[in-house]
Amino acid sequence: MSEPQPTYLSDYRPPAYRVTHTELTFDLDPSATRVKARLHLERHPEHEPGAALELDGEQLTLKAIAIDGQPLDEDEYALTDTGLRVHRVPQRFLLDTEVNIAPEANTALEGLYLSNGMYCTQCEAEGFRRITYYPDRPDVMATFSTTVIGDAVQLPILLSNGNPVERGELPGGRHFVTWDDPHPKPSYLFALVAGDLKKVEDGFTTMSGRDVTLQIWVEEENLDKTDHAMASLKRAMQWDEETYAREYDLDLFMIVAVNDFNMGAMENKGLNIFNSAAVLTHPHTATDAAFQQVEGIVAHEYFHNWSGNRVTCRDWFQLSLKEGFTVFRDQCFSADTNSAPVKRIQDVSFFRTAQFAEDAGPTAHPIRPDHYIEITNFYTLTIYEKGAQVVRMLSNLLGWEAFRRGSDLYFERYDGQAVTIEDFVGCMAEVSGLDLSQFMRWYSQAGTPEIDTQGEYDYAKCEYRLVLRQRTPATPGQPDKLPLHIPLRLGLVGTKSGRDLPLTLDGESLGSDTVIHLREEEQEFVFTDVSEAPVPSLLRGFSAPVKLRFPYGREDLAFLLQHDSDDFNRWDAGQRLAMLALEDLIAAHRNGVEKVMDTRVVEAFRGLLATETDDKAVLAEMLTLPTEAYIAEQQALVDVDAIHAAREFVKQSLAAALRDDFLRLFEENRSDAAYAPEPEQIAQRSLKNVALAYLMAIEDDQGIELARTQFAADHNMTDVRHALTLLVHSSRTDIAEPALKAFGEAWAHDPLVMDQWFSIQVTRPQPDALERVKFLMDHPAFSLKNPNKVRALIGAFAQNRVNFHRLDGAGYRLLADVVITLNQLNPEIAARIITPLTRWQRFEEPRQELMKAELERIRAEELSPNVYEVVEKALA
Ligand code: ARG
Numbered sequence: 001m002s003e004p005q006p007t008y009l010s011d012y013r014p015p016a017y018r019v020t021h022t023e024l025t026f027d028l029d030p031s032a033t034r035v036k037a038r039l040h041l042e043r044h045p046e047h048e049p050g051a052a053l054e055l056d057g058e059q060l061t062l063k064a065i066a067i068d069g070q071p072l073d074e075d076e077y078a079l080t081d082t083g084l085r086v087h088r089v090p091q092r093f094l095l096d097t098e099v100n101i102a103p104e105a106n107t108a109l110e111g112l113y114l115s116n117g118m119y120c121t122q123c124e125a126e127g128f129r130r131i132t133y134y135p136d137r138p139d140v141m142a143t144f145s146t147t148v149i150g151d152a153v154q155l156p157i158l159l160s161n162g163n164p165v166e167r168g169e170l171p172g173g174r175h176f177v178t179w180d181d182p183h184p185k186p187s188y189l190f191a192l193v194a195g196d197l198k199k200v201e202d203g204f205t206t207m208s209g210r211d212v213t214l215q216i217w218v219e220e221e222n223l224d225k226t227d228h229a230m231a232s233l234k235r236a237m238q239w240d241e242e243t244y245a246r247e248y249d250l251d252l253f254m255i256v257a258v259n260d261f262n263m264g265a266m267e268n269k270g271l272n273i274f275n276s277a278a279v280l281t282h283p284h285t286a287t288d289a290a291f292q293q294v295e296g297i298v299a300h301e302y303f304h305n306w307s308g309n310r311v312t313c314r315d316w317f318q319l320s321l322k323e324g325f326t327v328f329r330d331q332c333f334s335a336d337t338n339s340a341p342v343k344r345i346q347d348v349s350f351f352r353t354a355q356f357a358e359d360a361g362p363t364a365h366p367i368r369p370d371h372y373i374e375i376t377n378f379y380t381l382t383i384y385e386k387g388a389q390v391v392r393m394l395s396n397l398l399g400w401e402a403f404r405r406g407s408d409l410y411f412e413r414y415d416g417q418a419v420t421i422e423d424f425v426g427c428m429a430e431v432s433g434l435d436l437s438q439f440m441r442w443y444s445q446a447g448t449p450e451i452d453t454q455g456e457y458d459y460a461k462c463e464y465r466l467v468l469r470q471r472t473p474a475t476p477g478q479p480d481k482l483p484l485h486i487p488l489r490l491g492l493v494g495t496k497s498g499r500d501l502p503l504t505l506d507g508e509s510l511g512s513d514t515v516i517h518l519r520e521e522e523q524e525f526v527f528t529d530v531s532e533a534p535v536p537s538l539l540r541g542f543s544a545p546v547k548l549r550f551p552y553g554r555e556d557l558a559f560l561l562q563h564d565s566d567d568f569n570r571w572d573a574g575q576r577l578a579m580l581a582l583e584d585l586i587a588a589h590r591n592g593v594e595k596v597m598d599t600r601v602v603e604a605f606r607g608l609l610a611t612e613t614d615d616k617a618v619l620a621e622m623l624t625l626p627t628e629a630y631i632a633e634q635q636a637l638v639d640v641d642a643i644h645a646a647r648e649f650v651k652q653s654l655a656a657a658l659r660d661d662f663l664r665l666f667e668e669n670r671s672d673a674a675y676a677p678e679p680e681q682i683a684q685r686s687l688k689n690v691a692l693a694y695l696m697a698i699e700d701d702q703g704i705e706l707a708r709t710q711f712a713a714d715h716n717m718t719d720v721r722h723a724l725t726l727l728v729h730s731s732r733t734d735i736a737e738p739a740l741k742a743f744g745e746a747w748a749h750d751p752l753v754m755d756q757w758f759s760i761q762v763t764r765p766q767p768d769a770l771e772r773v774k775f776l777m778d779h780p781a782f783s784l785k786n787p788n789k790v791r792a793l794i795g796a797f798a799q800n801r802v803n804f805h806r807l808d809g810a811g812y813r814l815l816a817d818v819v820i821t822l823n824q825l826n827p828e829i830a831a832r833i834i835t836p837l838t839r840w841q842r843f844e845e846p847r848q849e850l851m852k853a854e855l856e857r858i859r860a861e862e863l864s865p866n867v868y869e870v871v872e873k874a875l876a
């Protein structure tokens with residue numbers, strides 16, 4: 001087999017032919033679906049007449065081909081592995097093709113496939129070419145008319161994009177529906193669904209008075225799990241009108257839930273398709289976190305209708321144009337509907353753990369990559385989350401009002417077009433008059449910038465001098481980096497007053513919270529008229545996606561934890577304080593020295609527990625220790641066991657010292673109120689459950705009894721799952737096993753709950769976790785063909801750090817075995833699930849060697865382009 005070849009951004013050429021209208025007819029059959037396509041094609045005026053017509057197509061069986069009604073002779077076209085070329089075509093013409101495809105054989109879940117007897121599609125990025133021959137690229141936009149034909153009994157519901165315009169009976173017990181989508185769209189936004197589905201329906205009246213019908217389509221047994229998604233959809237529609245003046249543009253908006261889906265969801269025009277895990281909720285089956293995630297994803301996909309669909313990407317290198325902007329939009333939406341500081345804390349703590357790791361590893365890439373082998377490998381945290389951070393920086397640089405004008409201009413100017421990141425940033429520069437040329441480096445440079453900061457207070461002059469040095473480490477293919485434009489929000493907190501001090505810079509007074517702009521490699525800022533010695537509060541709200549170092553002492557951090565006016569930085573000070581203690585303990589563990597708990601951390605936590613707070617959700621975050629993954633991210637070389645031991649020690653020390661406080665917190669936040677996924681309740685539950693986790697850390701009788709009771713009360717999934725997890729992760733297997741068994745039996749019928757049941761068991765720190773994974777892979781509810789199951793069992797196990805990184809290499813071997821199987825079944829999922837192995841450089845011997853050996857073993861297989869690209873980078 002020849003090596004997969006990369007595609008380069010610099011090779012971009014506009015298409016020679018455009019499709020003005022696309023007519024499709026699907027005659028559905030599991031092994032032989034017939035797809036007829038009639039494309040209305042036109043040569044672009046600037047292309048010379050001789051240009052051949054090139055269409056993408058994979059895994060298609062061509063049955064017929066004609067131009068303007070004339071069947072083509074075999075020498076008039078050529079078929080290749082990747083498509084179809086017609087040598088000579090007129091300036092404007094109709095192309096008719098007929099192909100056969102086999103949905104039931106499609107385990108990659110790209111293109112048209114079957115999930116639980118239901119037909120559905122996933123076309124982004126390049127799945128449409130597995131449906132029919134087509135210029136499958138986002139800069140070709142056409143109106144679509146789609147007729148779906150299927151068995152009237154098995155497939156009563158036939159859906160596609162736009163509005164239904166015709167339906168009828170056909171001979172042989174079949175029926176059809178024809179759908180019209182008047183909005184020109186690229187092929188990646190095409191969708192088709194057919195099955196025995198039931199709907200819930202609601203409505204929304206847009207700001208200009210248009211009535212939109214809203215439908216959520218599910219399997220019958222899930223009809224009671226759609227309320228929250230529907231409510232979230234309506235909130236999102238309202239929010240986008242109020243915040244961005246964006247209105248929905250069809251009479252019908254549909255969401256469909258499917259069980260087998262590679263990602264979270266997909267924004268197909270008028271017909272969003274969702275992983276059932278990203279849309280279905282019920283108080284008894286979904287946790288608070290799941291409710292919030294559903295709300296965010298429903299909003300995300302809805303927001304794409306403008307940021308993605310009406311204005312789309314010229315090519316896939318511009319993916320962050322729609323994803324970064326849309327993630328920023330959904331983050332703001334969730335912040336507005338929940339606790340804003342907690343939303344920020346959760347987003348940033350995930351970002352600093354997972355995106356930082358990606359940016360420091362062998363697959364690091366810029367927000368706009370300049371080449372790729374397989375585009376599905378680039379639906380990454382960098383494109384999505386770092387892309388969103390960069391849009392957030394733009395909104396802060398311009399201020400909301402100007403940013404909104406920039407966004408209005410962007411939507412107005414480029415409506416119906418496929419554009420680039422320059423076009424987006426250009427609008428922002430145009431409305432604000434700002435020079436954003438240096439800022440553009442954020443899109444082309446990979447790697448996380450590191451800022452080393454020093455601060456000094458001059459008592460005599462009443463000056464505070466801040467020196468900042470930025471440096472972005474080399475990443476694969478990018479040895480040298482240029483300085484970035486980094487907006488740094490900060491304040492100076494007076495050590496006497498505990499208040500933010502007024503800031504004066506170069507004679508200009510800037511209030512008590514300001515943004516300074518770092519553009520050079522090294523820059524000095526001297527704040528004058530600083531009346532008392534301050535502790536600087538830097539990078540407030542995580543104003544830029546950077547690592548910032550400052551030589552804080554533990555007293556400084558305890559002080560900020562108490563006094564910082566920025567909630568995010570208060571939380572961050574607590575995390576930094578805990579990190580200092582954890583680092584000492586990691587060292588102690590490695591040196592075989594007795595571990596001693598830092599009393600300053602205990603006292604800081606005691607202080608937190610003693611203060612009255614109105615934001616319980618923020619307090620819960622402050623009482624939560626950095627995760628093992630985050631701690632690992634801070635280490636030069638990761639010592640898995642020392643990190644685990646140190647963190648357990650801190651947890652137990654805090655629990656022992658503050659047991660009565662945690663008990664009081666638990667009791668105060670207990671509630672029998674009917675479950676609602678609303679901010680106050682969620683905050684209260686999270687605080688109560690943090691307290692319970694500490695109580696269980698010392699596994700005394702009372703803690704165990706509280707967890708057991710909470711599990712047995714069966715009040716809502718948040719509490720049940722938390723209690724069950726604590727029991728299963730404890731050493732009390734005698735109590736855990738019956739609970740686990742009861743839970744598994746009670747929920748055997750519900751795949752989304754079984755996913756949780758799988759994850760809980762295989763993340764336990766006890767040494768039997770790996771054996772459990774192997775055992776559970778044969779469980780009737782498990783299947784390697786279902787991505788949710790793979791993530792719930794294998795993905796979750798790879799997060800179980802002490803067990804995945806077993807010194808006998810059995811964890812690595814198990815993951816590699818799964819990758820090798822999935823490489824054939826579902827390359828996209830294979831290339832994702834392999835990620836932990838690619839981070840081998842971060843670990844000490846012998847783990848490095850063991851991980852590399854597994855990568856080598858995978859490399860020896862016949863690889864899909866997806867896995868090939870990742871493995872080659874990891875071993876480069
Ligand atoms: N555009 C979708 C979203 O962000 C994700 C599409 C994923 N495509 C893929 N091939 N994995 O909402």
Ligand code: ZN
Binds near residue numbers: 322
């Ligand atoms: Zn998206």
